[in-house]
Amino acid sequence: MSETIKKFMYLNRRAPYGTIYAWESLEVVLIGAAFDQDVSLAFIGDGVYQLLEGQDTSESDMKNFSTTYKALGDYDVTKLYVEKESLEERGLTLDDLMPLTWEDEDDDWAEKDSIRLVSRAELADVLDDQDIVYSF
Amino acid sequence: MSTLHTVNKSPFEKNSLADCLGYAKEGSAVLMYEDGVYGAMKGNAVAEKVAAASGVKFYALGPDLKARGISEEKLAEGIEVVDYAGFVNLAVENDIVSAWV
Amino acid sequence: MKFAIQVNEGPYQHQATDSAYQFAKAALDAGHEIMRVFFYHDGVNNGTNLTTPPQDDRNIVNRWSELGKAHDLDLVVCVAAAQRRGIVDEGEMQRNGKDAQNIADGFRISGLGQLIEAGIQSERLMVFGD
Structure with a gap:
């Protein structure tokens, strides 16, 4: 859609649900995926909470959008940088986060993190x- | 590549300045504006951290300092005051702008 | 230089839109181009013509409209964010069966693609938020 390919970074520093x-x-990221840019997401500070496994909004009646992160791979959004220090400060490890993968068509559709x-x-x-x- | 980082929150309310300082590399610029200008005052609890950021140039937005009653003598050493035109120039002079909202 | 501006907050509650306006004005005064101002999140509330601020205060909505008119600015309100928050133009009114519209002069409602396009076409993206 566009001739120039730019490096797009989406900076995520907010926890989910408390604010929109x-x-x-994430809606911008999904729309932006159609523009074929070189997209990365960074999760810093409270932004890492967005990726926590096991989000369930059934009792709060908020919109649960956590499953959308799992679809990002299908949109060719495959670079999600999570800051190690932010995880550690919050007493979290990679195991606390949703497993997010994408399939690499240049590598026989191998599933990659x-x-x-x-x-x-x-x-x-x-x-x-x-x-x-x-x-x- | 040089980056202009912008910080618009008080360091005592949010961690925008702390996050920004973790990412401001040598040769980059940090502009404090809106409530971010409180981070530019001398003798406060973040002044040492700001002073310790080596090779980073700090700016504060004059109109926002003035609105909040912060005169230049209350600013930490090395903080340069700019107006909105100066803000624009900083955005032009650096290659990218990261807003730590 | 070609700038794009993203405004994430509404008028009066946060200074973000004031800062964005002052930045835009200074950039235009210096001869730069503002290719688009994109209003997102609660920033869409900058585009309602129903605000009536006290006379001794600035009129933030009118100020954007006037700056837009003077410099032919593209003031874009995000449609998804606007639908959630009740900012409506003629088309949205008809599409969604509403009985009123409230889009302020000089603003238009459009999709998020406009924000991505702004990122692609501008040389600097300035984000003003909370």
């Missing part, structure tokens, strides 16, 4: 290498 930012930013656990310093390098940063 996480859900509405979408979540990339990175240190703050590593993620800082990734952020600095972007063309555009969306914050919500």
Whole structure:
């Protein structure tokens, strides 16, 4: 749809449900996927809570959008950077997060992890290498 | 690549400044505006962290300082005051802008 | 330079839209281009013509309309966010069976693709939020 391919970064620093930012930013990611850009998501601070396994809104009557993260791979959104320090500060490990995968068509449709656990310093390098940063 | 980081929240209300400082690399710029300007004052609990960010240039938005009664002598050392035109220039001079909202 | 601006918060509650406006004005004064202002989240509330602020305060909605008119700005209110929050134009009124519209002068309602396009076409994206 567009000739220039830019590096798009979506910066996620908010927990889900308490405010709508996480859900509405995910809507941008889904729409943006149709534009064939080089997309990454970063989960920093409370943003890591978005990816917690086992979200159940049946009793709060909020919209449960956590399953949408699992569909991101189908939209070719395959780079989800999770900051290690943020997880640790919150007493979490990778095992507490939803398993998110994508199928690599260039590698015989091998299933690969979408979540990339990175240190703050590593993620800082990734952020600095972007063309555009969306914050919500 | 150099980045302009913008911080618009008080460091005592939210962790925007702390998050930003974790990502501001040498050669980058940090602009504090709106309630973010409280992070630019001297003698507060975050002043040491700001001073320790080596190679990072800090700016504060003059109109927001003025609105909040913060005169220049209350600012930590090394903080440069800019107006909205200066804000625009910072966005132009750096390659990307990261908003730590 | 070609800027795009994203506004995440509504008027009065947060300074975000004031900052976005002042930034836009300063950028235009300096001869830069603002290719689009995209209003998202509660930012869509900047596009209602039903606000009546006290006379001794700034009129944030009118200020955007006037700046938009003076510089032919593309003021875009996100349709998904607007539907949730009750910002309605003629088309949305008819599509959704509403009996009123409230989109302010110079604003238009459109899809999220406009925000992505703004990211692609602009040289800098400025985000103003809470």
